[in-house]
Amino acid sequence: MKKKQLALAIDLNVCVGCHACVTSCKQWNTSGSAGPLADKRPYDEDPTGTFFNRVQTYEVGEYPHTQVVHFPKSCLHCEDPPCVPVCPTGASYKRKEDGIVLVDYDKCIGCGYCSWACPWGVREMDEKNKVMTKCTLCVDRVYDEALPESERKPACVLACPTNARFFGDINDPASEIAQAIQENDGYQLMPEWETNPSNYYFSRKNKAYDAMTGKDEAAS
Amino acid sequence: MIKSLAHEMGMMGREHSIELPIAWTDVFGNEHKTVKGNPVAFHAMRGLAAHSNGFQSIRALSILMTLLGTIDVPGGFRHKAPYPKHIPPFPTPPNHPDAVQPNTPLAGSPLGWPASPDDLFVDDEGNPVRIDKGFSWEHPLSVHGLLHNVITNAWRGDPYHIDTLFIFMANLAWNSSMNTMQTRDMLKDKQANGEYKIPFIIVSDAFQSEMVEFADLVLPDTTYLERHDVMSMLDRPISEYDGPMDSVRIPILPPKGECRPFQEVIVELAGRLKLPVFMQADGQRKYKNYPDFILNYETEPGSGIGFLSGWRGRDGEKSMQGEPNPKQWEMYEKNNCYFHHKIPPEHQYLRNVNKGYLEWAKKLGFIKSVEPITIQLYSEVLQHFRLAAQGKRAGRKPPSHLRKRIETYFDPLPFYYEPLEVQLSDKNKYPLNAITQRPMAMYHSWDSQNAWLRQIHTHNYLFVNTKTASENGIKDDDWIWIESMHGKVRCMCRLTEAVEPGTVWTWNAIGKARGTWGLTNRANESTKGFLLNHLISEELPQQEGMGHLSNSDPVTGQAGWYDVRVRIYKADEETPKETWPQCESPKTPPGVKKRTGLWQQYFAGKGKFK
Numbered sequence: 001m002k003k004k005q006l007a008l009a010i011d012l013n014v015c016v017g018c019h020a021c022v023t024s025c026k027q028w029n030t031s032g033s034a035g036p037l038a039d040k041r042p043y044d045e046d047p048t049g050t051f052f053n054r055v056q057t058y059e060v061g062e063y064p065h066t067q068v069v070h071f072p073k074s075c076l077h078c079e080d081p082p083c084v085p086v087c088p089t090g091a092s093y094k095r096k097e098d099g100i101v102l103v104d105y106d107k108c109i110g111c112g113y114c115s116w117a118c119p120w121g122v123r124e125m126d127e128k129n130k131v132m133t134k135c136t137l138c139v140d141r142v143y144d145e146a147l148p149e150s151e152r153k154p155a156c157v158l159a160c161p162t163n164a165r166f167f168g169d170i171n172d173p174a175s176e177i178a179q180a181i182q183e184n185d186g187y188q189l190m191p192e193w194e195t196n197p198s199n200y201y202f203s204r205k206n207k208a209y210d211a212m213t214g215k216d217e218a219a220s
Numbered sequence: 221m222i223k224s225l226a227h228e229m230g231m232m233g234r235e236h237s238i239e240l241p242i243a244w245t246d247v248f249g250n251e252h253k254t255v256k257g258n259p260v261a262f263h264a265m266r267g268l269a270a271h272s273n274g275f276q277s278i279r280a281l282s283i284l285m286t287l288l289g290t291i292d293v294p295g296g297f298r299h300k301a302p303y304p305k306h307i308p309p310f311p312t313p314p315n316h317p318d319a320v321q322p323n324t325p326l327a328g329s330p331l332g333w334p335a336s337p338d339d340l341f342v343d344d345e346g347n348p349v350r351i352d353k354g355f356s357w358e359h360p361l362s363v364h365g366l367l368h369n370v371i372t373n374a375w376r377g378d379p380y381h382i383d384t385l386f387i388f389m390a391n392l393a394w395n396s397s398m399n400t401m402q403t404r405d406m407l408k409d410k411q412a413n414g415e416y417k418i419p420f421i422i423v424s425d426a427f428q429s430e431m432v433e434f435a436d437l438v439l440p441d442t443t444y445l446e447r448h449d450v451m452s453m454l455d456r457p458i459s460e461y462d463g464p465m466d467s468v469r470i471p472i473l474p475p476k477g478e479c480r481p482f483q484e485v486i487v488e489l490a491g492r493l494k495l496p497v498f499m500q501a502d503g504q505r506k507y508k509n510y511p512d513f514i515l516n517y518e519t520e521p522g523s524g525i526g527f528l529s530g531w532r533g534r535d536g537e538k539s540m541q542g543e544p545n546p547k548q549w550e551m552y553e554k555n556n557c558y559f560h561h562k563i564p565p566e567h568q569y570l571r572n573v574n575k576g577y578l579e580w581a582k583k584l585g586f587i588k589s590v591e592p593i594t595i596q597l598y599s600e601v602l603q604h605f606r607l608a609a610q611g612k613r614a615g616r617k618p619p620s621h622l623r624k625r626i627e628t629y630f631d632p633l634p635f636y637y638e639p640l641e642v643q644l645s646d647k648n649k650y651p652l653n654a655i656t657q658r659p660m661a662m663y664h665s666w667d668s669q670n671a672w673l674r675q676i677h678t679h680n681y682l683f684v685n686t687k688t689a690s691e692n693g694i695k696d697d698d699w700i701w702i703e704s705m706h707g708k709v710r711c712m713c714r715l716t717e718a719v720e721p722g723t724v725w726t727w728n729a730i731g732k733a734r735g736t737w738g739l740t741n742r743a744n745e746s747t748k749g750f751l752l753n754h755l756i757s758e759e760l761p762q763q764e765g766m767g768h769l770s771n772s773d774p775v776t777g778q779a780g781w782y783d784v785r786v787r788i789y790k791a792d793e794e795t796p797k798e799t800w801p802q803c804e805s806p807k808t809p810p811g812v813k814k815r816t817g818l819w820q821q822y823f824a825g826k827g828k829f830k
Contacts, residue, residue: 019661019676026672036821042671043815045742049675059717063685064221066717128819 002171005099007198009166017070024159025053038128052135075135079196083114257293272780280634301464302586308335336604337616362777375406394430398758447481452527467558530559605630629774639783650785656728669737679748681714685721699791704755710800735805750799
């Protein structure tokens with residue numbers, strides 16, 4: 001059996017771009033092991049801050065055959081994470097026991113090599129505390145036996161109002177996430193970049209859209 | 221697109237029927253072995269209701285579903301308790317100025333559903349009694365009121381002047397008003413003798429909103445995190461298809477400073493005014509605060525029906541009906557703040573003619589009788605008003621200038637008409653429709669300026685179809701003017717393929733007035749953010765002999781937010797790269813500290829955010 005790899009799978013059919021995953025992630029992790037996630041100029045011009053998870057919104061196609069795709073993005077916890085070998089202090093590492101990619105903040109010198117190496121742009125330099133931060137898959141939640149088992153999931157997964165987010169061991173064929181990936185033809189981002197991302201996405205399948213664009217001849 | 225939708229409705233309605241093995245009995249005593257349905261349902265929400273033809277359009281969609289046979293059947297448009305109700309529902313509003321007497325509580329409900337001209341709240345000449353002209357001949361079925369006209373009506377003294385304007389959680393000096401800049405002027409306008417036209421303004425708000433600047437008295441409110449609340453079965457509960465559901469909020473933080481939940485203010489005022497519901501027989505106050513009121517209020521003495529339907533009875537052993545339970549709040553809290561009562565499957569469908577359901581609903585006061593609830597393809601209520609306008613009905617008649625309007629729009633069968641303002645617009649000069657929507661990240665946030673949400677949307681753009689933009693020589697991020705017959709706005713433009721070429725849109729409530737909401741004068745919300753409200757009028761353009769008519773649906777008085785027509789053009793190179801209009805930054809009120817730090821870091825359980 002393959003090694004345990006915790007990860008997320010995100011269904012782009014049902015994500016409505018509400019950003020509940022973004023704010024719930026910030027809420028949980030600002031009080032987590034990374035220390036507070038700082039916000040710069042919080043009530044002034046051009047506010048900016050550290051977020052482990054962000055939602056990008058894209059338009060696909062030309063009017064009237066347009067779709068708006070909301071695309072939540074956080075660390076993909078790659079099998080071959082290019083951020084790890086470039087770290088000069090060994091602060092950036094991939095856990096053997098569950099494949100989560102983490103930063104040891106005590107070792108991080110904030111040089112930023114890892115963010116140059118990461119092709120996904122999901123590392124977040126905390127400008128205030130001068131360390132590199134990133135999605136931890138809520139490692140401080142998911143093993144916490146003080147929480148009810150149903151809540152031992154990343155904050156973003158618990159917050160999603162449309163259940164677009166799955167969490168678990170993608171290498172355990174019996175897990176909910178592995179089965180969801182199987183059933184929904186889950187795909188990895190940009191396989192040609194050879195990082196082997198652990199997070200999966202489910203692409204849009206839209207009958208009404210197919211009918212509208214003539215893909216589904218029977219209904220047009 | 222329309223053909224494909226119609227095809228799908230027809231195919232689904234006819235050829236994909238669903239049959240569930242649920243035996244049920246109809247109101248006429250016929251027994252059915254199964255319940256049948258079709259997977260077709262649609263829901264008209266804010267978009268259609270924000271057009272002045274919204275009522276008849278949404279009625280048409282509802283009738284289409286009725287004809288497809290999909291009302292409250294498996295796969296169809298399902299009812300949620302306390303609905304369905306008979307047409308007309310109860311109660312009716314006061315119907316004459318005599319119903320309102322000084323220092324005397326109203327005898328009945330202030331709100332309701334008028335069923336004929338005799339239920340309108342008008343005087344003997346047919347003139348409006350309410351300050352918003354609700355339930356008058358101008359907007360007879362205005363169950364939601366016309367908040368968007370209150371300030372203009374009070375400022376003009378039509379139908380009368382008021383001495384006090386009391387506003388809770390409506391930002392009427394900004395994004396809750398149409399015609400924002402003139403509304404702000406009305407709030408501070410004076411009569412010839414130097415008195416304010418609206419002399420005294422009370423505002424309850426949890427934040428330093430634009431409206432707070434105009435207040436004579438501010439009642440500092442709390443956020444939802446610091447107060448009790450109910451989503452009650454007596455109002456608009458969160459019910460599910462399989463049965464009633466209601467919910468509460470429980471405070472998780474103590475209120476700050478002298479802030480007080482607005483509900484507490486209302487209960488306190490009701491006690492001081494000695495309103496009968498809030499008094500014991502001996503003249504003592506009945507409720508000590510809002511949580512106590514929610515626990516102990518009953519619709520009739522001993523009815524066992526109150527705001528919350530879960531854990532009633534002395535020990536919380538009863539559902540839906542039962543005497544007040546002193547531990548009800550704690551029991552809701554233990555159940556994640558909601559209560560769900562599932563009704564048996566045989567009561568879950570065709571509730572308008574379902575014998576068991578109707579009997580149960582009557583017992584709980586949702587409805588007054590167990591008669592079948594007949595869906596009116598032809599609306600008798602609307603026809604009463606039309607007959608009055610045609611002079612074919614005894615009783616009240618509309619004032620002569622409104623007769624044609626009532627006759628036209630109170631058609632008992634639904635029809636399409638061009639929205640009222642569009643009928644009066646120069647569509648060649650203003651070729652585009654302009655609409656708004658609330659950003660999803662801020663949907664139910666009063667405080668969209670908070671440090672995290674404002675990083676998601678710091679300012680807005682006008683979204684314009686790529687083709688429309690290029691025809692007007694406009695590129696991405698250009699500064700442009702949007703102009704309607706009522707005014708103009710300068711903003712930045714974003715090209716998009718996700719809107720049709722004849723419509724432009726933007727996020728609402730991102731733009732803020734300079735220096736409000738605790739933000740600095742440089743905040744992007746005021747320098748680059750903008751409101752479309754400046755382009756929209758609260759009144760229709762003047763028509764000969766028609767007086768001042770609200771820009772609203774002529775049946776329901778729902779505001780015509782989405783009826784404005786605009787044109788767009790590029791701003792000159794020399795115009796400032798800043799949105800227009802701009803407001804002067806208000807003076808910082810005493811005791812308010814400006815938050816000017818470069819960094820902010822929250823950490824739960826530590827420091828000042830403990």
